[in-house]
Amino acid sequence: xxxxxxxxxxxxxxxxxIATIPDGTTGDVDKAVAAAKAAFEGWSALxxxxxxxxxxxxxxGLEARTQEIAEAVAREVGMPVGMATMIQVGxxxxxxxxxxxxxxxxxxxxxxxxxxxxxEPFGVVGCISPWNYPLxxxxxxxxxxxxxxxxxxxxxxxxxxxxxxxxxxxVHDAGLPPxxxxxxxxxxxxxxxxxxxxxxxxxxxxxxxxxxxxRVAEVASQNVKKxxxxxxxxxxxxxxxxxxxxxxxxxVAAGVGKCFLNSGxxxxxxxxxxxxxxxxxxxxxxxxxxxxxxxxxxxxxxxSRLGPLVSAVQRDRVRGFIQTGIDEGATLVTGxxxxxxxxTAGFFVQPTIFSNTKPSMxxxxxxxxxxxxxxxxxxxxxxxxxMANDTIYGLAAxxxxxxxxxxxxxxRRLRAGITWINxxxxxxxxxxxxxxxxxxxxxxxGTYGYDAYTEVxxxxxxxxxxxLGWFKSLSKK
Ligand code: NDP
Numbered sequence: 001x002x003x004x005x006x007x008x009x010x011x012x013x014x015x016x017x018i019a020t021i022p023d024g025t026t027g028d029v030d031k032a033v034a035a036a037k038a039a040f041e042g043w044s045a046l047x048x049x050x051x052x053x054x055x056x057x058x059x060x061g062l063e064a065r066t067q068e069i070a071e072a073v074a075r076e077v078g079m080p081v082g083m084a085t086m087i088q089v090g091x092x093x094x095x096x097x098x099x100x101x102x103x104x105x106x107x108x109x110x111x112x113x114x115x116x117x118x119x120e121p122f123g124v125v126g127c128i129s130p131w132n133y134p135l136x137x138x139x140x141x142x143x144x145x146x147x148x149x150x151x152x153x154x155x156x157x158x159x160x161x162x163x164x165x166x167x168x169x170x171v172h173d174a175g176l177p178p179x180x181x182x183x184x185x186x187x188x189x190x191x192x193x194x195x196x197x198x199x200x201x202x203x204x205x206x207x208x209x210x211x212x213x214x215r216v217a218e219v220a221s222q223n224v225k226k227x228x229x230x231x232x233x234x235x236x237x238x239x240x241x242x243x244x245x246x247x248x249x250x251x252v253a254a255g256v257g258k259c260f261l262n263s264g265x266x267x268x269x270x271x272x273x274x275x276x277x278x279x280x281x282x283x284x285x286x287x288x289x290x291x292x293x294x295x296x297x298x299x300x301x302x303x304s305r306l307g308p309l310v311s312a313v314q315r316d317r318v319r320g321f322i323q324t325g326i327d328e329g330a331t332l333v334t335g336x337x338x339x340x341x342x343x344t345a346g347f348f349v350q351p352t353i354f355s356n357t358k359p360s361m362x363x364x365x366x367x368x369x370x371x372x373x374x375x376x377x378x379x380x381x382x383x384x385x386x387m388a389n390d391t392i393y394g395l396a397a398x399x400x401x402x403x404x405x406x407x408x409x410x411x412r413r414l415r416a417g418i419t420w421i422n423x424x425x426x427x428x429x430x431x432x433x434x435x436x437x438x439x440x441x442x443x444x445x446g447t448y449g450y451d452a453y454t455e456v457x458x459x460x461x462x463x464x465x466x467x468l469g470w471f472k473s474l475s476k477k
Contacts, residue, residue: 002025005022006020007023007158009076012347013075014345014346015346021161023185024191025186025190026190026191028186029153030194034200035179035182036124036153037200039177040151042177049103052101052103053100055099055147057173057174058174061173062089062170069135072163073088073135073160074299076131076161076310077132077310078307078310078347079307080300080306081299091136092135095445096139099144099147099449102447106447107119116460117457117458118459119455121145122202122226122453122454123202124151124152124153124200125203125453126153126204127142129141129154129157135167138163140449142154142167144444146180152180153195154181154183155184155195156183158187167183188208193219196215196216201225202226204227206230207229209367210231210367210392210438210439213440226455227442228442229441230267230444233269233395233435233439235416236273236274236389236398237272237398238400239252239255239283239399240381241278241279242401247400252287253290255273256353258270258398259271265309268418270396270424271372272357274375274384274388275375276379277378280377283355287334288334291373308343315348315349317368319337321372322352325362328362330354330357330361331355332352333354334352335371335372350371351371353373353375357376358376361374365392367393384410385410385414389415395440397420398421399419407421416439417435418433418434432444
């Protein structure tokens, strides 16, 4: 950085400072963008097989440093290290390989009428990412952006940036030409906004809160920059009335898990559980029993299923929401505002479940981003759907039912981009990722990732002119 300032990175389980990173400046962004711009022509002109080779080298680098990255993320974010190895390293590693593989089959060119339609890279792509699945969120942007021929300027979250530095080393070791990949650390309102505003950044891809996403879109609109937004959620989990006791128990217990993964710091967490009114008490019992199995503790202790939250700010925010739920009159089934027993240091929060919650309550309406589940009751399928959709968000949704056709009917009525029927298995393949409503604009992953990071051009030639009759028949219509 041209600046002298530093930002501290904290171990979320011990509260110790484990690293400092440059507090980047707008001047740093200017330099990075200039480097990316200069590298664009050469990078985009490479044969796509060559870019695929580079992506596979990055994949191999991630593979070789799996343990180191998993441990770094376990310290920064707090996810238990075993899970972090699978998810926090497994996903980005897989994404580089999947994206490289698709380069062979993705249709960069097609014919429509007498036009050739080609997909071309934007140029310089600014990638602004959050801390919850930090490397995964970077890879979701960087892999398809580079594969499609763009160059990138990455701004990771200041809260969990160490993994991004490891990625930068891997990219360097993979021998990518200078300027193709650039990393600038710093705070969002300075570095993030400078990227969003920069006239030489052709597209900005943002993942984070709806609040910051709106600001990025506002800043980027000044030069009509292309914008992709992956934002927050308050996702419903509808458990219908036709399940027998065994099915209902499985659905509620699985739903608790789907809310608590990564201590609730998951954009697609199903944080609102909707159950039939007659089964509310049963749901409370099952959910409390399921929550008691989420042992909270040191991310490096194999017995821990939940680590701490990422930061003091996040812990205080989540505890504030728990207090709000109590004040709003929701029934506290388990958990609360106190630290989990025996955990005096670290940003730990008790897994918490509220029942008897009402649509007007803040804990039902707002994204909490912690291990806090709100159980709501409904009367009938129509009310369940209405309540599920009663949110400004539309990222994810789940349905549990024993009736296959009902499942299909209900899931299609839910206004969300990522959905599950009778399962919450992680969906990570090539299917599109993104949300309806205020959960974002655009989709990432697989071929949808290529679509997101390419401009579309029609090329018209006079080699194959349309017969005049075509125009005549069109004008008659
Ligand atoms: P934030 O919105 O706080 O931050 C995300 C990124 O944006 C960070 O790099 C941050 O920088 C930066 N930033 C903050 N303010 C600005 C600004 N004014 N201009 C430009 N950049 C800015 O989100 P969190 O990191 O707290 O992540 C949690 C949020 O992300 C949740 O709402 C979650 O739902 C959402 N999310 C959505 C996903 C999806 O796929 N839809 C996936 C994962 C998370 P810094 O932190 O350094 O200040």
